[in-house]
Amino acid sequence: MNYPGRIRVVQYGLGPIGLECIRALFRKPAEAIELVGAIDNDPDKFGRTVGELAGVSCDEVVSDEAKSTLHNLQPDVVLHTTGSSLEQVQSQLLQCILAGADVVSSCEELSHLTEQNFLVGYELDQAAINFGVTLFGTGVNPGYAMDVLALTATGVCTRVNSVKVVRRVDAGKRRLPLQKKVGAGLSCEDFKALADKMEIGHAGLQESCLMVMKGLGIEEGYVRQTVKPVIATATVETSDLTIQRGQVAGIHQVAVAHKYGREVVSLELYMYVGADNPTDLIMVDGDPPIRMEIEGGIHGDTATVGALINAIPLVSASEAGLISALDMPIPRCFLP
């Protein structure tokens, strides 16, 4: 909470999460945080006011010219919510860095660098250091439910044999894009075809798994990941979709890291329409053993927005470069 005066924020990306971030920011005290602009290249959005799109009292006009807007506004922090692929958002992040702004991004691949993304991440890290800004990727998952909470659960253990996390989400209670992302309504054949091309499933599970390993001080290693369909055993309806019995309702995705000849970290994500008993459960086999559960699970859409906006005052006080949740202070709600 070590920010000198009001934090000036630009929202980059006005999808559902971006708009919800704006609404949440407007509920914070105006003397602490201020939205100074918004960027989106969707022709349905730029040129209109933030107020019109987000339903808040704000006359700022949405810009599609990121570079000039960022240079003109000189925000302290950019809230970046445009995509999951680091390669695809790299140039957007660079624009923010070059404008001298700290960045909090929902880009899943930014939360922790995998080998595949190491080079892109390295370039962003160097640029951020050169421009004296902080770059941080977070959200509910990756960024909280299956990594930060899992590590925090081990914080009082003198010894840890293994950490197992189970997250069960009823995709039917989430937005349509998430339902699509987990394959709800697909046939098994279509699911399999997409899975073979790695085009289905939750982005970020590998990142979470590597983050937990690194947090525990274990040399990073190979993470084995599987994505399987969960098949609807009866017809289920959401407000947007009808899924017939035998169609795909969603995913069961697992990431496991081995070390010392055993499973050290195991992350299991069930995300399907109709999932009953939603939960976030963390089991630490250690001394003392810890069984931590969030009853009913954490609602992902609101929680992603919470993770993003709560990071704003924390990145403001962080050192320059690409940092991960391992470098950040404990997460906490920012001015309740």
Added chain:
Amino acid sequence: MNYPGRIRVVQYGLGPIGLECIRALFRKPAEAIELVGAIDNDPDKFGRTVGELAGVSCDEVVSDEAKSTLHNLQPDVVLHTTGSSLEQVQSQLLQCILAGADVVSSCEELSHLTEQNFLVGYELDQAAINFGVTLFGTGVNPGYAMDVLALTATGVCTRVNSVKVVRRVDAGKRRLPLQKKVGAGLSCEDFKALADKMEIGHAGLQESCLMVMKGLGIEEGYVRQTVKPVIATATVETSDLTIQRGQVAGIHQVAVAHKYGREVVSLELYMYVGADNPTDLIMVDGDPPIRMEIEGGIHGDTATVGALINAIPLVSASEAGLISALDMPIPRCFLP
């Protein structure tokens, strides 16, 4: 985990927690962390070897000369476990600072400064800054169960109305000093006399409450605290004590902070012999609402040791001065 090479540690204080810290350190990889000495002024302890007292393979002789021992050994970190009162341990902490060592201490009053301790804390902070070392107070409570976890639970909330924490500990499963601390076996009159002199109850609840408030960005305010006895409704026996029906079994201690005309933070600690359903429960009234529970509760003695030793690599990488858990990275087990 940003330490260059092996961390050299001195254990200052060889009570039950200190000895358990030594045992836990000896289970960590020797190339990462090394016990280089131990200090205690108990005539039953100094002059004997660490190995003899802690049951580990170590020939270092326990010293009662803190100043010269610290200057000779030049440890990276001192694990300090001698007392709860900041005023009483101030000179010990200064010895560590003057020897250029980072300090992780179990002193409850060091975890977060109250108004009463502000001056002592300020002096220690200035000394630590001048000598370029970090001073950090932690443990399971304060330091984890009722503050760090409570804040972490709010980390994905866009809004928090209130945070309520309930910790129920069966004191009968803890060490005798803790049973005595909560008044187990006293008559109601004796309990009341001690409570009036503020000589009974758990040290650190006020600190936890203030830490949660500060973490949420709420200006610190007055914390109202009450300590009431829990009366045994039947005779209960521990391995050390027999408590008759009608005698005190332990405490029900509450700390509450108000703001905006309502209870914002409420911490309830039940610590008595025979407490059933031990638990650590955190309820966030916010968006999203969070109900986080650690089934069976966190076992305090082991967890205090875990909190202390897990902080070692984190303070090594922290900035100079007296810091609190609010400044620290997320807690995590250090080399499982």
